[in-house]
Amino acid sequence: MKLSVCPLMFVTVNCKVPSESPKLVQGLKRLAMSDPVVLWSQVEPGTFTVAGVGELHLEICLKDLQEDFMDGVEVVVSSPPVASFRETVRKSCDPVERKSRNKQIQCSLSVVARPLDENLIEAIEDGRLGPRTDHAVRSEILAKHGWDKDLGDKIWCFGPDAVGPNVIVNRCNIIQNLELAKKVIVAGFEMVAKEGALAKEKLHGICFEVHNVNIRADEAVRGTTAQLNEMVRTALIESQLAAKPRLLEPTYIVAIQCPKSALSTIYGILHQRNGSVYEEFVREGTMLHILKAYVPVYDSFGLSKAISAATSKLVTPQCIFGYWSDMCSDPFQANAPAGQMVLDIRKRKKMGRPSFQK
Numbered sequence: 001m002k003l004s005v006c007p008l009m010f011v012t013v014n015c016k017v018p019s020e021s022p023k024l025v026q027g028l029k030r031l032a033m034s035d036p037v038v039l040w041s042q043v044e045p046g047t048f049t050v051a052g053v054g055e056l057h058l059e060i061c062l063k064d065l066q067e068d069f070m071d072g073v074e075v076v077v078s079s080p081p082v083a084s085f086r087e088t089v090r091k092s093c094d095p096v097e098r099k100s101r102n103k104q105i106q107c108s109l110s111v112v113a114r115p116l117d118e119n120l121i122e123a124i125e126d127g128r129l130g131p132r133t134d135h136a137v138r139s140e141i142l143a144k145h146g147w148d149k150d151l152g153d154k155i156w157c158f159g160p161d162a163v164g165p166n167v168i169v170n171r172c173n174i175i176q177n178l179e180l181a182k183k184v185i186v187a188g189f190e191m192v193a194k195e196g197a198l199a200k201e202k203l204h205g206i207c208f209e210v211h212n213v214n215i216r217a218d219e220a221v222r223g224t225t226a227q228l229n230e231m232v233r234t235a236l237i238e239s240q241l242a243a244k245p246r247l248l249e250p251t252y253i254v255a256i257q258c259p260k261s262a263l264s265t266i267y268g269i270l271h272q273r274n275g276s277v278y279e280e281f282v283r284e285g286t287m288l289h290i291l292k293a294y295v296p297v298y299d300s301f302g303l304s305k306a307i308s309a310a311t312s313k314l315v316t317p318q319c320i321f322g323y324w325s326d327m328c329s330d331p332f333q334a335n336a337p338a339g340q341m342v343l344d345i346r347k348r349k350k351m352g353r354p355s356f357q358k
Contacts, residue, residue: 006321007039007051008250008297011058012079013065014047020073021046027069031061034069047078054252054319055081055301083250083298085345086204086324087196089115089243095211096242098235100227107228109185110212113239116205117145121165124158131158156210157186159193160202166193168208177215184225185210188232197237198245198331198354199345204324206243208236241356247331247338250297253322256307257288258315265310266291273299294322332357 015024028040028048038061039051050065052058058081066075092114100107120141123129129141139149154170168189170182193203215228254275258266270277275295283290295303300319307315329336334343334357346354 006053006250007037007084008053008321009055009058009081009083010039010049010051011062011077011081012043012047012049013062013075013077016074016076018046023070023073024048024075027065027071027073027075030069031065034064035061051084053321056304081301082348085199085201085250085341086248087198087201087240088203088205088246088248088324088326089113089240090246090326091115091244093239093242093244096235096239097212098231098238100231105227106214106216107231108212108214109210109232109235111235111239112209112211113236113243114207114209115243116165116167116207118205120145121205124163124165124167131162156182157189159190161190161194164193164202164204166203166206166208168210171209171211172213180225181213181215184215184228185213185232187225187229188236191229191233192236192240196245197240197356198247199342200349200351201247201345203240204248206240208239245331247327247341248324249327249341251322251325252295252297252300252319254291254293254295254300254303255318255320256291256293256315257283258291258311259287260289262311262315263289263291266307266315269303269306269310270295273303275299294325295319296325297321 013024015021024046025048028050031050032038032040037053037057040048042048050058050061052061062075062077093112095110095112097108097110099109120129123141129138133141135152138152138155142152143149151169151171156168156170158164159166159168166189168185189208195201196203254270256266267277270291270293273295275293277291277293279290279292281290282288303319304317307317327338327341329338331338331342333339339357342354342357346352
């Protein structure tokens with residue numbers, strides 16, 4: 001199994017004195033330079049998120065931010081840690097068509113969303129397949145997983161941020177105003193890849209295929225593409241919702257070394273947090289048992305402290321990101337686990353109830 005380092009949880013921070021927010025921006029930039037795994041972003045003026053791989057990592061990051069990078073300015077953590085999620089699709093949808101017409105712009109677009117092969121997702125995430133991949137290597141990787149070799153040159157963009165595990169592909173034969181079309185479609189794709197249709201979580205493992213695009217624009221409005229970007233974004237969102245969307249939750253691989261006397265206690269704690277032990281053995285030459293378990297990140301908050309307290313600080317679990325797990329329920333159903341999680345995320349983001357839920 002491929003393991004990776006990925007920011008999986010985040011907190012919200014701001015300055016105790018709002019007027020000192022510019023210093024927080026500088027502090028966050030310095031923190032990110034000192035720890036490349038850290039991600040931060042602005043939620044609204046004066047409020048920011050800081051993302052790390054786990055609770056301990058976040059605690060260290062916040063401590064470093066306050067003590068080393070803020071020059072005495074007090075930082076307030078305004079939310080408990082929150083897990084990140086991803087959005088994906090499980091089938092190919094029928095073409096979704098959108099049109100935009102006014103006196104200056106006429107545009108039509110047809111797009112299909114479908115799932116990416118897991119092996120292609122892995123190739124993108126480990127850097128074997130991406131925007132800078134050699135043409136021959138890219139074609140070879142794609143052909144190995146059932147793609148036409150010629151499509152390698154027709155991948156317009158990876159995303160989000162031009163490197164993520166989603167792609168938008170040009171499947172059109174002829175495109176008028178090709179450069180303008182590519183510009184607005186890639187811009188719309190990047191927006192959707194960062195904020196999916198379900199709960200504005202990042203997309204994971206989706207291929208969008210552009211099957212038809214026709215843009216006719218007066219020269220005077222070629223530089224004004226906001227309306228076209230919005231039309232593209234709407235088409236991509238509708239295609240995602242039509243392709244059996246699913247919510248993915250991050251799952252830890254948890255490694256625990258403990259004496260036999262602690263096994264029952266640890267199994268109980270893992271069970272309470274929806275964990276499942278997939279391997280147990282005795283370390284050679286010792287009396288220590290090694291447990292390896294899968295635990296949803298959402299259920300892992302306080303896990304280390306709980307195990308440490310229950311074993312008189314003799315046992316400390318090691319948590320590493322394992323994989324993105326399908327919640328295996330319908331996000332369109334409000335009473336399903338995935339549907340309830342969508343509601344919770346949207347409530348936290350102040351998005352309101354989704355129109356697509358039943």
